[in-house]
Amino acid sequence: MKAMVCTKYGPPEVLELQQLDKPVPKAAEILIKVHASTVTAGDCEIRSFKFPVLLRLPLRLFFGVRKPRANVLGQEFSGEVEAVGTGQTLFKKGDRVYGATGLKLGAYADYLCLPGSYAIARMPEGLSFEEAATIPTGGMNALFFLRKARIQAGQKVLVIGAGGSIGTVAVQLAKNSGAEVTAIDSEEKLDMLVSIGADNVIDYRKEDFTANGETYDVIFDVAGKSPFAKTVNCLKPKGIYLMGNPSLAQMFRRLLPTKKGDRKIIAGAAGYKAEDLRYLNKLLADGKIKPVVDQIFPLEQLRQAHHYVESGAKKGNVVISNK
Structure with missing residues (x-):
């Protein structure tokens, strides 16, 4: 089978098209013919190994010292079950x-074997493979954080870094809860964010959201780049700050005393569950959320897709097609 193999840590050029043996499902596994996958910021981080200094040694030991042990990357997929293992x-x-x-x-391969108990669900009717592949990672991360905020109708929600795979779902989930949603990203992504439900949009290059006097019930920082103290000060007295991708400095600041009062600061990592994917299924089927596909690259052009994602220009999701 064809697969794009990460031969070592480095730029997108370390990805090479190779022929690998087709996997065979073990007990309790399923063999999936992959039709589409995506390129996320997380995929690029693993490939380049651009992690904070204090995390590099433990992550090297975990992922692999010289190159990834799991040398075929790619965190989400859509496809068809070709065979099932016993049990x-x-x-x-x-x-x-x-x-x-x-x-x-x-x-990033023609075939993939996974335990059937993983975060896998049957695709909703009417969804293409390219659209379906964009939902799992961004959708389950957005769902994980916004559930912690318990958003109520009429509340004001700010999503920072709203134009990516997590942010585009977060905007739609918050809007479905009846919130007034403000989305922050670069100018090129603002029209797209309005099209999926954002009530207000801010170009972070032109406007400092911490200086306009607005306050919010919930702030979800997907990118993890907002100034901690100023962001906390933009919360209402009982507001919630969701730290989706916090730096080590932000995590440390979270533990220090601040003038936050009854405000809550929440960080964490999503645990991927099939039941959450099925929940997103219903929202997709009801038209309450929709996939946002920017560009589609063939598997053979995975290097170009990684370059594009690292440029920061992607609007929503970049899809890899195995057709």
Whole structure:
């Protein structure tokens, strides 16, 4: 089978098209013919190994010292079940499925084997493989954080870094809860954000959201680049600050005393669950959220796709097609 292999840590050029053996499903696993995957910022971070200094040694030991142990990257996929292992009863041959690979990675290939118990679900009717592949990672991360905020109708929600895979779902989830949503990203993404429901948009290059006097019930910082103290000061007295991708400095500041009063600061990492994907399924089927696809690259052009994502220009999701 064809696969794009990460030969070592480095720029996108370390990704090479190779022929690998087609995997065989073990007990309780399913073999998936991959039709589409995506390139996320997380994929680029693993490939380049651009992590904070204090995390580099433990992450090298975990992911691999000289190159990734799981040398076929890719965290989310859509495709068809081609075979099932013994004892696997959740899916059958021919099912159209999508899901997240977790730390097994492996979506940048023609075939993928995963336990049936992973965050995998049958695709909603009417969704293309390219659209479905964009939902698992961004959708489950957005759902994880916004559930902690328990957004109520009429509240004001700010999403920082709203134009990516997590942010585009977060905007829609917050809007579905009845919130007034303000989305922050670069100018090129603002029209797209309005099209998926944002009530207000801010170009971070032209306007400092911490200086305009607005306050919010919930602030969700997807990018993890907002100034901590100033952002906390933009919360209402009982507001909630969701730190989606905090730096080490932000995590440390979170533990220090501040003038936050009853404000809550929440960080964490989403645990991918099939039940959450099925919940997103219903929202997709009801038209309450929609996938945002920017560009589609063939598997052979994965290097170009990684370059594009690292440029920061992507609007929503970049899809890799195995057709």
